[in-house]
Amino acid sequence: GQQLNQSPQSMFIQEGEDVSMNCTSSSIFNTWLWYKQDPGEGPVLLIALYKAGELTSNGRLTAQFGITRKDSFLNISASIPSDVGIYFCAGRPPNSGGSNYKLTFGKGTLLTVNP
């Protein structure tokens, strides 16, 4: 099945720094989603991207749908301690219907912010 390679696996940064993480695949996707998960909680949807080249912001977060449709990145500007958590990308492959009603998730990026 399709796999998403998410990198980096973990990051340790200082408060105020900018952060960038990305997801890549060997096959194309029609939708990219970015989630954040706090310890012991479920993932929370941050940004959804539906078109190649699309750039979308949500506060200090910006995500882009790669032109090749095989990648996406998430940037966090001016990080703060509450940005700590695991960030997941998820993608919807083409023809997601019939027997293929599911998203593919990356393994996550663990972000630690040092105050």
Added chain:
Amino acid sequence: KAGVTQTPRYLIKTRGQQVTLSCSPISGHRSVSWYQQTPGQGLQFLFEYFSETQRNKGNFPGRFSGRQFSNSRSEMNVSTLELGDSALYLCASSLTGPQYEQYFGPGTRLTVT
């Protein structure tokens, strides 16, 4: 609008027992998906229900089963529990299908001893 709710939040069971977890989707959402999350394997898809029908299933043994009711609420059941079933079980709902935006519940933390 209330989010996805899952009950119970925490559960401790012993090997060989069975367990039932419950999920109430966001009002108006008809698709409910279940995931198992462990540190080593990440988020793994269990199954998805829409209008009381299972539309898709992941690669889990038959001990894992689920159902959906007419009000879109869903339950999953794990029989003959094994130590390796210890995980965070997440439920997610979406309007028409998990291939679009899914909204997750807080999860049920299952510990098997």
